[in-house]
Amino acid sequence: MMDFARVQKELQECSKDIEGSGIRVTPKTDATLARLVGTIPGPIGTPYEGGTFQIDINLPDGYPFEPPKMQFATKVWHPNISSQSGAICLDILKDQWSPALTLKTALLSVQALLSAPQPDDPQDAVVAQQYLKDYQTFVGTARYWTESFAKISSLGVEEKVQKLVEMGFPEALVRGTLESVGGDENLALEKLCSG
Amino acid sequence: MVDCTGGDDDYLDPNDDDEDYDAYDANFCENDVRKPNVDSIKMITKETLLAAQREHLRTVMEVLSLKEQHARTLLIHYRWDVDKLVTVLVEKGKDELYAEAGLSSVEHDNFVPAQLPSMVMCVVCTEDVPAVEVTTMDCGHCFCNSCWTEHFIVKINEGQSRRIRCMEHQCQAICDEVKIRILVSARDPNLAEKFDRFLLESYIEDNKKVKWCPSVPHCGNAIRVDDNELCEVECACGQQFCFSCLSEAHSPCSCLMWELWCKKCRDDSETVNWMTVHTKPCPNCHKLVEKNGGCNRVQCICRKEFCWFCGLSLDAGHSCGRYKEEREKVNTVIERAKTELLRYIHYHNRYKAHIDSLKLESKLKNTIQEKISWLEETITTNIDYRWVTNGLYRLFRSRRVLSFSYPFAYYMFGDEGFNNNMMKYERDIKQSLFEDQQQQLEANVEKLSSILEDHFDQFLEDEVMKMRLNVIDLSAVIDKLCKELYECIGNDLLGYHQWTTPSIAPYMSNGVDKASELVCKDMKPSHTKKNSGKDAICFTDEWPSVKRLKTDDFTHG
Numbered sequence: 080m081m082d083f084a085r086v087q088k089e090l091q092e093c094s095k096d097i098e099g100s101g102i103r104v105t106p107k108t109d110a111t112l113a114r115l116v117g118t119i120p121g122p123i124g125t126p127y128e129g130g131t132f133q134i135d136i137n138l139p140d141g142y143p144f145e146p147p148k149m150q151f152a153t154k155v156w157h158p159n160i161s162s163q164s165g166a167i168c169l170d171i172l173k174d175q176w177s178p179a180l181t182l183k184t185a186l187l188s189v190q191a192l193l194s195a196p197q198p199d200d201p202q203d204a205v206v207a208q209q210y211l212k213d214y215q216t217f218v219g220t221a222r223y224w225t226e227s228f229a230k231i232s233s234l235g236v237e238e239k240v241q242k243l244v245e246m247g248f249p250e251a252l253v254r255g256t257l258e259s260v261g262g263d264e265n266l267a268l269e270k271l272c273s274g
Numbered sequence: 275m276v277d278c279t280g281g282d283d284d285y286l287d288p289n290d291d292d293e294d295y296d297a298y299d300a301n302f303c304e305n306d307v308r309k310p311n312v313d314s315i316k317m318i319t320k321e322t323l324l325a326a327q328r329e330h331l332r333t334v335m336e337v338l339s340l341k342e343q344h345a346r347t348l349l350i351h352y353r354w355d356v357d358k359l360v361t362v363l364v365e366k367g368k369d370e371l372y373a374e375a376g377l378s379s380v381e382h383d384n385f386v387p388a389q390l391p392s393m394v395m396c397v398v399c400t401e402d403v404p405a406v407e408v409t410t411m412d413c414g415h416c417f418c419n420s421c422w423t424e425h426f427i428v429k430i431n432e433g434q435s436r437r438i439r440c441m442e443h444q445c446q447a448i449c450d451e452v453k454i455r456i457l458v459s460a461r462d463p464n465l466a467e468k469f470d471r472f473l474l475e476s477y478i479e480d481n482k483k484v485k486w487c488p489s490v491p492h493c494g495n496a497i498r499v500d501d502n503e504l505c506e507v508e509c510a511c512g513q514q515f516c517f518s519c520l521s522e523a524h525s526p527c528s529c530l531m532w533e534l535w536c537k538k539c540r541d542d543s544e545t546v547n548w549m550t551v552h553t554k555p556c557p558n559c560h561k562l563v564e565k566n567g568g569c570n571r572v573q574c575i576c577r578k579e580f581c582w583f584c585g586l587s588l589d590a591g592h593s594c595g596r597y598k599e600e601r602e603k604v605n606t607v608i609e610r611a612k613t614e615l616l617r618y619i620h621y622h623n624r625y626k627a628h629i630d631s632l633k634l635e636s637k638l639k640n641t642i643q644e645k646i647s648w649l650e651e652t653i654t655t656n657i658d659y660r661w662v663t664n665g666l667y668r669l670f671r672s673r674r675v676l677s678f679s680y681p682f683a684y685y686m687f688g689d690e691g692f693n694n695n696m697m698k699y700e701r702d703i704k705q706s707l708f709e710d711q712q713q714q715l716e717a718n719v720e721k722l723s724s725i726l727e728d729h730f731d732q733f734l735e736d737e738v739m740k741m742r743l744n745v746i747d748l749s750a751v752i753d754k755l756c757k758e759l760y761e762c763i764g765n766d767l768l769g770y771h772q773w774t775t776p777s778i779a780p781y782m783s784n785g786v787d788k789a790s791e792l793v794c795k796d797m798k799p800s801h802t803k804k805n806s807g808k809d810a811i812c813f814t815d816e817w818p819s820v821k822r823l824k825t826d827d828f829t830h831g
């Protein structure tokens with residue numbers, strides 16, 4: 080059975096240090112702690128800079144003795160991440176997982192992967208080929224994808240609040256929710272709808 | 275019966291000078307008594323599995339003065355190859371040897387709970403636990419017992435029993451099996467048993483010199499080959515197999531060729547190809563219709579006429595004037611498929627014919643025994659009839675060789691990429707040399723077959739003696755030809771571009787080597803077989819499988 084006490088503690092630990100790491104983990108719905116959403120900022124100095132990437136996290140029953148299942152929800156152009164499904168090729172999410180690792184450390188590793196692609200062990204062969212053979216085009220595509228899919232909508236905070244309030248949610252709740260999901264209006268909407 | 279002229283030069287005419295064959299005969303018998311080298315092929319049963327690995331464990335424990343569990347961790351990492359382990363020890367030293375295998379060189383035996391504070395924080399479950407409820411591994415990492423147990427259960431269920439790593443991130447240490455056993459058996463004794471079995475079976479699974487017998491249903495045995503792993507072996511359950519690829523014994527066909535051949539025979543893909551280019555469904559009754567002759571107006575047995583090109587009925591004002599080139603293209607595709615099919619059929623028929631003959635001849639085993647008994651009663655002179663059974667097993671052996679030489683030839687001389695480095699003319703020369711040898715062998719095998727099938731029980735004594743010489747001579751010739759065929763394949767053909775390693779199992783004159791039961795110093799073999807008569811021992815040494823036949827004969831007859 081999953082150790083919910085540990086997951087609960089992990090979430091608390093993580094929220095304490097959002098300023099420092101920029102990494103956020105929140106439950107997808109209030110119903111269960113087994114389905115979470117992680118958010119990582121694109122590393123500075125990479126084609127992912129300025130983007131905010133969301134990662135779907137599913138915790139297996141054996142967590143933390145089995146690795147969490149992680150998958151990009153935001154489309155991303157990277158040799159070790161499937162451009163189709165968002166599947167991640169990362170050793171610590173597979174055989175190198177250790178029960179002493181946490182969701183936060185795992186997300187930090189994913190973030191490190193964005194900075195240091197490993198094209199020799201690709202998840203997406205097309206991207207890996209491009210990375211190796213035509214690096215400039217790769218950078219261009221990755222940047223374009225970041226612009227198109229990973230930038231939190233260009234709306235300002237006030238516009239987002241207004242939009243959600245117009246949908247019929249109380250303003251205080253809207254502001255609180257928006258803040259808890261890092262300003263992502265879609266995520267906020269999802270959370271508001273699920274109650 | 276195949277024409278035998280090819281073989282005539284190779285065996286002696288029985289009407290030659292008498293002294294000659296006696297010399298030849300003696301020589302042949304001497305050769306045949308040579309013991310197969312079974313000492314290097316051992317059978318490991320459930321009962322001897324522990325004893326088999328104990329020798330290695332003991333060596334490592336003594337050399338490095340280690341506890342058994344640590345010696346096992348090392349051996350599992352080095353795949354039970356003690357020589358490799360010693361090489362690493364000599365070349366890289368003890369620390370490196372241990373580190374590579376995930377064994378901590380500093381043993382934390384002095385780690386007593388007293389050294390820990392009374393409460394310890396387990397970082398996995400993030401709980402504070404009393405010091406008595408935590409376990410520290412040799413690497414020094416400490417977690418609560420409940421978390422360790424959970425970790426072990428997940429790993430054992432994943433089938434990773436043999437190398438369960440420490441829970442700490444990036445710690446490569448392998449957990450101590452004794453500690454694992456204690457913790458797991460407290461939670462789930464059945465799982466602890468499973469863990470022990472996995473550990474025990476590592477000796478088979480992680481060891482290139484030991485393999486499970488591929489029998490179905492499984493006999494429970496494993497075979498260990500101490501010298502050349504490219505060989506064919508026989509398990510005590512009677513299963514004969516190629517130790518490299520675990521399929522049935524298939525030499526002189528190489529493992530790769532045999533794999534391709536089996537797949538080909540299974541798919542019968544050529545036939546399917548042929549069917550698609552040679553037949554079309556009738557537009558009326560949908561039966562497949564074969565075109566015979568050049569006319570493209572074909573008629574089905576339902577009497578419907580249709581156009582071969584477009585497959586449409588001809589009576590509805592049909593016209594499909596195709597370009598000529600396209601028509602020719604269709605024809606060359608058909609031709610190529612047909613040539614390839616005919617080639618496959620040629621080799622497959624011969625391969626199959628020898629297997630079928632072998633099946634028929636296997637029945638001879640019993641009738642020949644009856645004939646011998648009959649002769650022993652009618653002819654008063656004391657004659658040793660071993661030559662008949664020896665001849666029969668020579669026939670069986672060579673039938674297999676012949677049979678498997680056809681799939682070999684199919685690939686060796688075909689366009690499957692097995693002769694890439696060979697020039698066309700060179701290939702043609704080699705092919706004709708090979709085929710000469712194959713034909714010679716075939717001719718002699720057929721001759722031996724016809725002699726052994728004869729009603730020799732009705733022979734007079736001098737006719738029996740004549741037959742005896744014939745059989746002995748032919749057997750010797752066939753043995754020599756088989757050996758030469760293997761040499762030709764191993765050296766001239768396969769060796770052509772894989773000279774470093776021979777790629778077929780060596781020819782065993784006396785048949786596939788039978789594994790002998792593993793006997794260790796500190797244990798008794800589970801069942802010792804002994805033959806009382808001197809004659810019987812000599813007999814079994816020559817032909818392992820004859821033993822059953824002969825002892826049965828002694829006890830029941």
Ligand SMILES: [Zn+2]
Pocket residue numbers: 396397398399400401417418419420421422
């Ligand atoms: Zn714990």
Ligand SMILES: [Zn+2]
Pocket residue numbers: 411413414415440441442445446447
């Ligand atoms: Zn450790």
Ligand SMILES: [Zn+2]
Pocket residue numbers: 487488489493494495509510511512513
């Ligand atoms: Zn067996």
Ligand SMILES: [Zn+2]
Pocket residue numbers: 516517518519520521524528529532
């Ligand atoms: Zn093989």
Ligand SMILES: [Zn+2]
Pocket residue numbers: 556557558559560561574575576577578
């Ligand atoms: Zn028809």
Ligand SMILES: [Zn+2]
Pocket residue numbers: 569570571
């Ligand atoms: Zn016609």
Ligand SMILES: [Zn+2]
Pocket residue numbers: 581582583584585586592593594595
């Ligand atoms: Zn037509």
